[in-house]
Amino acid sequence: MPENRFVGEIARTYDRGVAGMFAPEILGPTVDCLEDLAGNGPILEFAIGTGRVAIPLAARGLEITGIELSADMLTELRAKPGADSITAVEGDMATTRIPGDFSLVYLVFNTITNLTSQDEQVACFENAARHLRPGGRFVVENGIPKLRQLPTGSMATPFAVSDNYVGIDEYTDLTHRQLFRSRHFSRHADGRFGETGSPFRYVWPSELDLMARIAGMTLEHRWSGWDRSPFTGESDAAISVWQRG
Numbered sequence: 001m002p003e004n005r006f007v008g009e010i011a012r013t014y015d016r017g018v019a020g021m022f023a024p025e026i027l028g029p030t031v032d033c034l035e036d037l038a039g040n041g042p043i044l045e046f047a048i049g050t051g052r053v054a055i056p057l058a059a060r061g062l063e064i065t066g067i068e069l070s071a072d073m074l075t076e077l078r079a080k081p082g083a084d085s086i087t088a089v090e091g092d093m094a095t096t097r098i099p100g101d102f103s104l105v106y107l108v109f110n111t112i113t114n115l116t117s118q119d120e121q122v123a124c125f126e127n128a129a130r131h132l133r134p135g136g137r138f139v140v141e142n143g144i145p146k147l148r149q150l151p152t153g154s155m156a157t158p159f160a161v162s163d164n165y166v167g168i169d170e171y172t173d174l175t176h177r178q179l180f181r182s183r184h185f186s187r188h189a190d191g192r193f194g195e196t197g198s199p200f201r202y203v204w205p206s207e208l209d210l211m212a213r214i215a216g217m218t219l220e221h222r223w224s225g226w227d228r229s230p231f232t233g234e235s236d237a238a239i240s241v242w243q244r245g
C-alpha cells in the first residue's frame with residue numbers, strides 16, 4: 001500500500017485548508033461537468049477524501065462509490081450530512097476492486113500525482129478501466145507541471161509566500177522519475193516556523209494519454225477547466241476525459 005499521509009490533524013483540518021476549493025464558482029462547474037459526463041451513473045471516485053465533490057454529486061441523485069486510502073479522511077466524510085448515500089471503501093485506487101461496473105470513474109485535484117511512480121500511475125489507469133463498462137469514462141483533473149517556472153540552475157520554486165506561510169515545490173528528480181516535493185513552512189503560535197511536506201510524481205497530459213492507451217481507453221476531451229474552456233499551451237491545468245472501448 002502507498003504511504004497514507006492524510007492522518008490525524010491533517011485529515012481533521014483538510015476542509016479548512018482547502019476552503020477555496022469548496023467555493024461555488026469552483027465546485028459548481030466541477031459537479032455540473034461530472035454529472036453530465038456520468039449520464040445516469042453509477043459513479044466511482046478515486047481518492048474520495050472528505051467528499052468535497054462526491055457529496056454535492058450524490059445530492060443530485062447519482063449513485064456514488066468512493067475508494068480512499070485514509071481511514072481518517074473517511075471518518076470526516078462519514079460525519080457529514082448527505083454522506084449516508086455514498087459507499088466509501090478504504091483502499092488503494094491503483095489496486096482496489098469494487099464490485100459492479102460504472103459509467104464514470106473520476107480522480108480530481110491533482111491526486112494522480114500522489115502515486116509517486118510511473119508503475120503505480122499506470123496501475124491506476126488500468127484499475128479505472130477495470131471498473132468501467134464499455135463506453136464508460138475516466139476523468140482526471142491534473143495541473144500541468146510547472147517546470148517553466150524554474151529559473152536556470154534552480155531546483156525549487158515558491159508557489160505561495162506570506163508572513164505566516166511559505167510553500168515551495170522542490171524538484172528532486174527531473175530526469176527519469178519526475179519527482180517533486182511540496183514543502184510547507186507554517187508559522188506556529190510561538191512565532192517559529194514548522195515544516196510539513198509530501199512527495200509527488202508530476203506527469204504531462206501526453207504521458208497520461210499513453211497510460212490511458214495501455215489501459216484500453218482513448219481521449220475524448222481535454223479542457224483547461226471544468227467550464228470546458230479550450231486546452232492550450234498556456235493552460236495550467238488539464239481536465240482529461242478518456243473513454244473505454
Ligand SMILES: C[S@@+](CC[C@H](N)C(=O)[O-])C[C@H]1O[C@@H](n2cnc3c(N)ncnc32)[C@H](O)[C@@H]1O
Pocket residue numbers: 002005006046047048049050051052053067068069070073091092093094108109111114115
Ligand atoms: C488532495 S486530496 C483530494 C480529496 C478529494 N478528492 C477532493 O477533491 O477534495 C487527496 C486524497 O487522496 C487520497 N489518496 C492518496 N493516495 C491514494 C491512493 N493510492 N488510493 C486512494 N486514495 C489516495 C488521500 O488520502 C487524500 O484523501
